[in-house]
Amino acid sequence: MENIALKELLYKIADDQLILGHRNSEWTGMGPLLEEDIAFSSMAQDKVGQSYAIYQMLHQLGEQEPDTVAFMRNATQFHNCQLVELPNGEYDFSLIRHLLFDTAEYIRFDYLSTSSYQPLADLAGKIKGELQYHTLHANTLIKKLGTATEESINRLQHSLQVALPYALGIFEPSPYENILIEHKIFKGEVALQQAWQEKIEFIISKTQLTLTDWKVLQPVYGGRVGRHTEHLQPLLDEMSEVFKIDPTAEW
């Protein structure tokens, strides 16, 4: 049971990182300024690299090879939250998603760095160090653009409104929550969401943006159990286009 709970946790984290890493990489060559192009490409590498490391951990727990897991599953077999699969949209949406998601991921890996499952604790310590730069980047840009022009503030405000219900889907309740807490593998989604909300409130308070009351927001759930938007399958089809020419070939 403990093993199933651990795998569920690892799959959702790895899938989140892979899909958002893929989305971030779509900014390569398309950024609003070269520096942001480079920043999103850099975060894409970190995130895809992090997912690779977690899929390797899953492989050691008896799951298939990372390439098979990442490139051969269909959308219903993915456990990422819907937030990460949404198209990049304009830069304001990508930046807001980056803030909301990476703030949660940083706290998640901070918790995991003291996990009783030692391989995960070791890996989380390393990943946390990378994610710290992602949150620094998001916070810096949100503070700047969230105080700059009427257009930048309006754009970010609109994207914040759109993204928040999806962001709450990061914390979709897990059937294994209590087992993970009991075995000190992970402090759980409830604790994570609480810490995340406080952090987001603090960052947004430094800008001219406003947050909707948490109580009236309707979380978008489903991603963790394989229910996805229409955007995920085309992303996966594109990702596996070459791999599937011959999955037994070495590329």
Added chain:
Amino acid sequence: MYGGGNTFEGIKTDSVAQEDPILLAAFEAKIERGEKIEPTDWMPALYRKQLIRMIEQHAHSEIIGALPEGTWITRAPGFKRKLSLMAKVQDEVGHAQLLYSAAETLGKTREEMIDDLLNGKSKYSNIFNYPAFTWADSCFISWLVDAGAIVNQLANAKGSYGPYCRALERICAEESFHLKYGHHCVIYLATGTEKQRQMFQEAINRWWAPMMHFFGPSDKISAHTEILMKWKVKMGTNDDMRNQFLDMYVPKIWELGFTIPDSNLKKNVETGRWDYTEPDWEEFKRVINGDGPCNKERIAVRRIAEERGKWVREALKSPSVAYVTPLA
């Protein structure tokens, strides 16, 4: 990635006669001694103009070059390739950032350069006007187009303008990893399935002519460049660069069992240089002047990126932007 081909057509040297002869002599003596020219040093107007033109074209080539390869990041087969290609293309964009900064030291802003790219006044490496249809095309670019770029850039790194040379040294160090990555990808295709081998052979067939064009028109027809060679703006002739590339890479391509679509291609034992069918320079000119398979698409994509990002750039310049402590 950059080939020096289209930089030097039609320069006018008349302005050199109007330069102060004492300053000009000191400038030339400095170059002759192998010293670098720095941004605050005196320099002839023609030198400044040509360097801006060259560095700017190089910078544009990096961001435009990110497009044909960038489309393969989301399709790269397997984690290792995906991670490597992301890093590689990110490097290319980083090179553009370095190069625009180097060109800015000569007095033209990044915004002016990008405007000139979009309005067609300034060019970029011709090879990126061709499409990358398959994964094997992206492997061809990573291995052989980068190899060609290194031949050019290593030569230019020995040039006379300090900021450009220093940027090129860093760029070449990174490009050498790109070359290893590209070669690794090609070895896997070469030693893989019949389908994989075929994919790369088709990529060679498609890309060989643009690759020969990459180094620019034959010395027999290219414009007069003596003064630029003397000032170490241009470090070798187009044919020298092309020959060096052929010397280094044709044997490697043959060794992997692929063919090159030029029955006249062979090393001439008497001259020590490569014989080949003269590339179609009319096509080269046509493509450079906007009539290639992807010119319109490349510029259109770049224009969309610029237009979509405009509000971000303007917002960051706004005086009301909150001061955020620098992170490092």
